[in-house]
Amino acid sequence: MKLSASITDLAELMRGEIAAGEKAVTAAVKHAGNGLRDDWRGQITRAGLGHRVARTIRSETYPKTRDSLNAAAMVWSRAPVILEAHDTGPLIRSADGFWLAIPTEAAGKSLRGGRITPGEWERRTGLRLRFIYRRSGPSLLIAEARLSKKCRAVRSRSKTGRGLTSVPIFLLVPQVRLSKRLDLERPAEAALAALPAAIARRWSGIT
Known part of the structure; x- marks a missing residue:
């Protein structure tokens, strides 16, 4: 018994796999960024710095309009001086x-x-x-x-x-x-460490 596959079928299979990978990477990265944003906001609120300061935390996933194998998330604050002071205890x-x-x-x-x-x-x-x-x-x-x-x-x-x-x-x-009231680095490192497994789960279809 002979099995054969055409070049067209293989190319189509590769395109589908790449598309699945792009979707998995983008979704995992976006989830990690939003999770880190929510963690930081929660820390700020529990530290008594108020919801106003907590809302200065933003997250964004790039590229913004399409999935990509090189997707990246950025989490930042619009009040970095305040957060740095409470994160480092200067x-x-x-x-x-x-x-x-x-x-x-x-x-x-x-x-x-x-x-x-x-x-x-x-x-x-x-x-x-x-x-x-x-x-x-x-x-x-x-x-x-x-x-x-x-x-x-x-x-x-x-x-x-x-x-x-x-x-x-x-x-x-x-x-x-100033007393140290925040720990922003620990959850950032945890989110980064968990990212490969999160991508693999989504790529294989396990949510």
């Missing part, structure tokens, strides 16, 4: 070499969002800050103020100074280490 020092001013609850929040600065606090309240040096523990910037019901330091309306007290507004430290 040591932060003052830019001018003096103190880092950390606002207390009495300082309130900045009108521009984020942490309020000593200069903004003085402009907003009309009160002056006074430096208190301490050998042990952080030094202080304090103000003679009244505490509101929300525990914010405000100007006293009393002509006699009733209710005034020395309120710590800022803690002063030479440096601070």
Whole structure:
């Protein structure tokens, strides 16, 4: 018994196999990219950085409009500086070499969002800050103020100074280490390691 196959049949078979491979590679790469994106978003939310920062994580598969054996996925953030800081836990020092001013609850929040600065606090309240040096523990910037019901330091309306007290507004430290709250590299390495098996499953028709 003789078996034979034409060149046309072989060429068609190869085209079909390549098409299946392109589809498998693209699907696996896209799934890995989306999975990594979702992992990073979950980490950011659990770390307390908020959904707004989590939504800065994006993923895209290339080529965008067709399947390819050379498909690639890119996962990135639109807020890379914020994420890098929480991923590496850097040591932060003052830019001018003096103190880092950390606002207390009495300082309130900045009108521009984020942490309020000593200069903004003085402009907003009309009160002056006074430096208190301490050998042990952080030094202080304090103000003679009244505490509101929300525990914010405000100007006293009393002509006699009733209710005034020395309120710590800022803690002063030479440096601070930001705690590491994210681990972005580990899931990226896991996604890369799992990719060959994911491609093989799709190429062989196993989902």
